Amino acid sequence: QKEVEQNSGPLSVPEGAIASLNCTYSDRVSQSFFWYRQYSGKSPELIMSIYSNGDKEDGRFTAQLNKASQYVSLLIRDSQPSDSATYLCAVILGAGGFKTIFGAGTRLFVKA
């Protein structure tokens, strides 16, 4: 089992819809979770971090964390064509460390 798993997609949604991106992780003691957005040919950009169970909202983005299920998700409301990118889920393994493991990424296409 991979340490961080994501559906590679592509996920295609119409403009204005909600895009839902999912991620599961294997290390039960992990405490820090992140979502990055990566445009083609560019480096990843941090868009959300979440550390506690529940929801965390920032603008059109909502991150959801369920440690019992080892599941973290990202919702993008009112999706825009500019949201089309690869979204990387990242987990800092263990508790108190720095080593970050990335999922393979989910490609999102928002159709105008």
Next chain:
Amino acid sequence: GAVVSQHPSWVICKSGTSVKIECRSLDFQATTMFWYRQFPKQSLMLMATSNEGSKATYEQGVEKDKFLINHASLTLSTLTVTSAHPEDSSFYICSAIRQNEQFFGPGTRLTVL
């Protein structure tokens, strides 16, 4: 604004030459930086963890004698690809931790002819 810079942003070199890539943390000190490599349409692969004042920690399968890492100051880490070959052509990205969040540099695209 950007918190991590890289230089150069792209480089083309001949096979057998060495290439140095610099990674700088801007306005903060980073005792730990990370070097990643990303091939087209693939995910980020951690190559090594760069530690200020001590030896880098390399991931399994990464040749430490080929990918030399120097972290001589709290704001600068360098990656030198020695005797580069076409299979080393890739997108190299560094990152640094600031307040528990990892920020990436803009990346360096290396093409070895």
